[in-house]
Amino acid sequence: MRYDLAFFLCCCKSFLHSSTRNSTDYYELLGIDKDASQDDVKRAYKKQSLQMHPDKLAQRGMTVTEVDQERFQKMKEAYEVLSDTHKRETYDAIGEKGLKWLEEPFSIDPQEMARNFANSSPVDRAKIFGIFVGIAFALFLLPILICLQIDGSFGQNASWVAVLTPLWIANIFMIWYHFRVISMGPIPKPDGVPDHEWVDPLPMSKRYFSLLRFLLFCVLEVLIALKLSNSIDWTWLMVFSPLLLHEATTLSKKVPLARMKIVTVEDLEKALAKPFEEFTTGEKELIAKRYSVVPSIVSVEFETAHRLKGRARQDCIKVFFRIAFLTLLIVHLDYNLNWNWWLIFSPFWIMSVCICCGSCHKFREAHAVASEKDPALFGASAVNGADGPSATNYGAMEDGTPGSAPPISEASKEEVRAEVIHAGYKLIGSFVSQIFVLVIVGLFVAKLQGAGYSTLWVLFPLLMVAGVILCCLGCTIFCITDISDETGDLSGQSGSNQYVPPEESSDNNTTQVNQVASISGEKTTSYDLD
Numbered sequence: 255m256r257y258d259l260a261f262f263l264c265c266c267k268s269f270l271h272s273s274t275r276n277s278t279d280y281y282e283l284l285g286i287d288k289d290a291s292q293d294d295v296k297r298a299y300k301k302q303s304l305q306m307h308p309d310k311l312a313q314r315g316m317t318v319t320e321v322d323q324e325r326f327q328k329m330k331e332a333y334e335v336l337s338d339t340h341k342r343e344t345y346d347a348i349g350e351k352g353l354k355w356l357e358e359p360f361s362i363d364p365q366e367m368a369r370n371f372a373n374s375s376p377v378d379r380a381k382i383f384g385i386f387v388g389i390a391f392a393l394f395l396l397p398i399l400i401c402l403q404i405d406g407s408f409g410q411n412a413s414w415v416a417v418l419t420p421l422w423i424a425n426i427f428m429i430w431y432h433f434r435v436i437s438m439g440p441i442p443k444p445d446g447v448p449d450h451e452w453v454d455p456l457p458m459s460k461r462y463f464s465l466l467r468f469l470l471f472c473v474l475e476v477l478i479a480l481k482l483s484n485s486i487d488w489t490w491l492m493v494f495s496p497l498l499l500h501e502a503t504t505l506s507k508k509v510p511l512a513r514m515k516i517v518t519v520e521d522l523e524k525a526l527a528k529p530f531e532e533f534t535t536g537e538k539e540l541i542a543k544r545y546s547v548v549p550s551i552v553s554v555e556f557e558t559a560h561r562l563k564g565r566a567r568q569d570c571i572k573v574f575f576r577i578a579f580l581t582l583l584i585v586h587l588d589y590n591l592n593w594n595w596w597l598i599f600s601p602f603w604i605m606s607v608c609i610c611c612g613s614c615h616k617f618r619e620a621h622a623v624a625s626e627k628d629p630a631l632f633g634a635s636a637v638n639g640a641d642g643p644s645a646t647n648y649g650a651m652e653d654g655t656p657g658s659a660p661p662i663s664e665a666s667k668e669e670v671r672a673e674v675i676h677a678g679y680k681l682i683g684s685f686v687s688q689i690f691v692l693v694i695v696g697l698f699v700a701k702l703q704g705a706g707y708s709t710l711w712v713l714f715p716l717l718m719v720a721g722v723i724l725c726c727l728g729c730t731i732f733c734i735t736d737i738s739d740e741t742g743d744l745s746g747q748s749g750s751n752q753y754v755p756p757e758e759s760s761d762n763n764t765t766q767v768n769q770v771a772s773i774s775g776e777k778t779t780s781y782d783l784d
Contacts, residue, residue, distance in 0.1 A: 259343070259344060259347045259348065265381070265382060265385060266348075266352070266355075268370070268371050268374035268375075268378035268379055268381075268382060269367045269370050269371050269374075270348060270349065270351060270352050270370060280331075280332035280335055280336055280345065280350070281332075281336070283302070283328060283329045283332040284298040284299060284302060284329065284332055284333065284336065285298055285301075285302065286298045288346070292337065292339075295333065295336050295337055296337065299329075299333040299337075302329050303326075303329075306322070306325060306326045306329055307326060308322060308323055308326060335353065341353065344356065368734075371734060372734050372735055376732070379731050379732055382731055383727065383728055383731050383732070386724060386727055387724065390720050390724060392420075393720075394713070394716070394717065394720065395420050396418070396420045396421055397713055397716075398710070398713065399417050399418075399420070400417065400418075400709075401708070401709035401710045401712065401713060402709075402710075403417045404709045405708055405709050405710070413483050414478075414479045414480075414482040414483045415479045415480070415483055415485075418475070418479050421475060425472050425475070428468060429465075429468070429469075429472070432461070432464065432465040432468060433465070435456075435461055436458070436461045436462065436465065439458075440454055440457070440458060441454050441455065441456060463503075466503070467500055467503055470496040470497070470499055470500045470503075471496070471497075471500065473496045474493075474494070474496040474497050474500075477492075477493045477496070478493060481493050489588050490583075490584050490587040490588050491584050491588060494580055494583075494584055497580065498577070498580065501573050501576060501577055501580075504569070504573050505570065505573055508566045508569045508570050508573070509566075509570060511562060511563060511565075511566035512563060512566040512567045512569075512570050514545075514546050514559070514562075514563050514566075515544065515545045515546065516545070516546045516548060516556065516559050516560065516563070517545045517546070517547060517548075518547070518548055518549065518550050518551060518556070519547060519548075519549055519550070520550070522541065522547065546559045568612065571605075571608065572605065575601045575602075575604065575605040576601070578601045579598070579599065579601040579602065582597075582598045582600075582601070583598055586598055594703070595699050595702040595703045596699055596703065599695060599699050602692075602695055603692070606688045606691065606692055609684060609688055610684060610685055610688055613680060613681045613684035613685070614681065616677060616680070616681070617677045617678060617680070617681045620673055620674055620676075620677035621674055621677070623670075623673075624670045624671075624673065624674045627666065627670050628666075628667055628670050690715060693715055694712060694715055694716065697711060697712045697714075697715075698712045
């Protein structure tokens with residue numbers, strides 16, 4: 255069995271229930287055995303075609319129905335799968351449903367997957383949980399080895415090159431992946447797309463550039479390992495030179511985007527005094543090199559370009575902070591300065607504060623835009639002025655006058671509310687993530703400054719979060735049970751709890767009243783007139 259199929263079965267067997275894995279037997283449709291050769295498959299297809307083809311049925315005087323056409327298409331589909339060695343092996347391993355899921359991932363029915371998973375065996379679920387545990391182990395193996403090496407658990411003669419063995423294995427795999435992506439060549443143009451509209455989403459220049467940046471990281475890791483092992487007598491400036499070059503390549507990509515000028519089609523038409531359709535090809539190419547052209551300032555393209563420009567500016571600021579940190583670190587290490595480590599890591603503290611302030615600014619912008627669109631829901635006091643909502647604005651008594659916001663639909667209100675909520679979630683996420691990062695960096699800096707605890711305590715926040723996530727995943731994977739469709743109706747009432755009207759009785763009206771009172775849950779009270 256192929257390795258990809260074995261991995262797919264290990265991960266997704268619980269989602270392929272036995273009742274759906276082999277819903278249609280392609281071998282029975284062709285009338286052959288599972289060990290049939292390719293020649294047998296071809297002969298069986300020709301034989302079945304003569305018997306099941308709609309034209310052949312019509313020639314024999316038979317009425318061709320939709321069932322006959324569907325059965326022929328199914329038989330043809332079976333031949334296309336079994337005649338292909340790769341598809342046949344996949345079908346034999348995971349069945350028709352699994353084969354379709356691999357070829358068309360978007361055809362997966364989430365409800366069917368959940369139902370199959372709820373009916374799967376504990377062994378299949380344990381495999382999925384074991385994969386998550388293995389991923390967590392692979393992610394934390396290298397940091398734990400580094401912490402143990404720093405604490406001296408491996409002895410004084412332990413080599414950093416040997417300790418970083420998992421890193422070298424991961425680098426080899428990633429280099430192989432980059433070369434594989436490059437060897438695939440340019441992505442062919444899909445059918446039906448004009449040549450002038452087709453743009454390769456992954457051009458070869460971008461692939462080579464990505465490989466170059468990763469190789470810089472690999473060279474940096476090798477130089478640091480050799481420097482820590484005292485195998486080379488280079489300065490730390492030379493050791494960190496690949497990282498500085500990597501940051502320079504990042505700036506070369508982000509600076510043009512950060513300085514990008516966004517213009518609308520209307521602005522270009524006013525500047526050149528002619529419609530955009532009359533622009534020559536040379537003029538359009540020159541404009542495309544200098545500007546980002548959008549239809550209007552209220553278009554989706556303008557929002558996308560504006561967001562891309564803002565993100566590039568943030569990335570440039572982060573690069574400058576990282577370069578400042580590297581400068582302080584290199585000067586401290588090469589010149590043996592007795593600087594405080596908290597001072598050396600000061601760019602991290604400043605950058606975290608800037609990130610939090612930027613998130614607050616974005617939230618305020620989103621709230622201000624929402625206040626303009628719906629002042630009744632957002633910022634009513636700001637719209638009504640300093641006197642508060644009780645102040646009367648006599649200039650805004652009628653619609654359309656200054657001071658009155660145009661009414662918006664309920665759908666627009668929901669959209670505005672969703673944008674503000676999304677901005678609030680991003681603000682909270684930014685604060686939580688920065689606090690988490692600062693805790694880890696603070697533990698590391700305190701250790702560098704001479705704290706007496708083990709270096710493993712630096713990883714404690716990460717290990718704690720990973721442990722909580724694994725516990726939640728374990729509870730989710732092993733505690734899911736199937737919900738039968740036959741248990742209760744839509745109202746959640748079973749047959750025994752449904753209301754049954756009392757039978758009419760003309761003998762005793764009091765009995766009838768007591769029955770109704772007992773059904774409604776009310777207590778009857780008897781009054782003694784004496």
